[in-house]
Amino acid sequence: MMKIERIIQNKKQFLDLLLLADEQEDMIDKYLPQGDLFALYDGDLKSVCVVVPVDGETCELKNIATYPEYQGKGYGRALVGFIFDFYKNDYKSMLVGTGETPAILSFYERCGFVRFHRVKNFFTDHYDHPMFEGDIQLVDMIYLKKDLTVPRSRVSASAKFSRSAPGR
Numbered sequence: 001m002m003k004i005e006r007i008i009q010n011k012k013q014f015l016d017l018l019l020l021a022d023e024q025e026d027m028i029d030k031y032l033p034q035g036d037l038f039a040l041y042d043g044d045l046k047s048v049c050v051v052v053p054v055d056g057e058t059c060e061l062k063n064i065a066t067y068p069e070y071q072g073k074g075y076g077r078a079l080v081g082f083i084f085d086f087y088k089n090d091y092k093s094m095l096v097g098t099g100e101t102p103a104i105l106s107f108y109e110r111c112g113f114v115r116f117h118r119v120k121n122f123f124t125d126h127y128d129h130p131m132f133e134g135d136i137q138l139v140d141m142i143y144l145k146k147d148l149t150v151p152r153s154r155v156s157a158s159a160k161f162s163r164s165a166p167g168r
């Protein structure tokens with residue numbers, strides 16, 4: 001059975017997965033300590049994600065990754081559905097930023113995010129080497145937003161999961 005856990009200790013044990021989404025470890029170190037880390041297990045570990053607060057109304061999905069052999073099976077979407085529910089009483093909206101990669105943008109849009117903002121030259125200004133996703137060089141950051149106050153039209157994906165996060 002699938003379950004999603006909030007991970008409090010030893011977050012860097014998931015570094016191999018986190019590096020799939022963000023290949024520069026010192027960038028991960030900037031948000032992992034204060035971020036909420038969630039791990040999805042279906043038998044063994046399949047996916048992780050990290051969410052950080054931005055301000056009193058907004059949080060941000062900073063990293064999400066599924067092991068390559070398990071991608072396309074619904075684990076990423078299930079994890080996103082879980083965190084939408086998890087934060088809906090705490091924040092009005094969730095942001096996510098990504099390079100201009102059609103596959104990743106369509107993943108987020110399939111999950112319910114909508115595009116709203118572009119930061120010019122983010123990847124060329126903030127990373128110490130040129131970043132590529134396949135053949136595409138990442139230059140601008142595209143921000144997408146999900147309104148957490150709007151009930152989702154489909155049955156909550158998280159309903160299938162045990163909510164094992166402590167302190168909530």
Ligand SMILES: CC(C)(COP(=O)(O)OP(=O)(O)OC[C@H]1O[C@@H](n2cnc3c(N)ncnc32)[C@H](O)[C@@H]1OP(=O)(O)O)[C@@H](O)C(=O)NCCC(=O)NCCS
Pocket residue numbers: 020021022047063064065066067070071072073074075076077078097098099102103104106107108110111
């Ligand atoms: C992006 C990622 C986390 C998606 O996780 P996943 O477990 O494969 O996603 P799911 O199987 O839940 O897919 C959810 C939806 O997104 C769509 N989607 C996922 N990957 C896609 C792709 N490469 N191209 C187009 N659509 C895609 C799926 O079709 C699915 O839509 P559907 O439910 O309507 O069929 C995963 O591909 C990954 O780990 N990539 C490498 C790390 C990364 O780049 N992370 C994002 C950093 S910005």
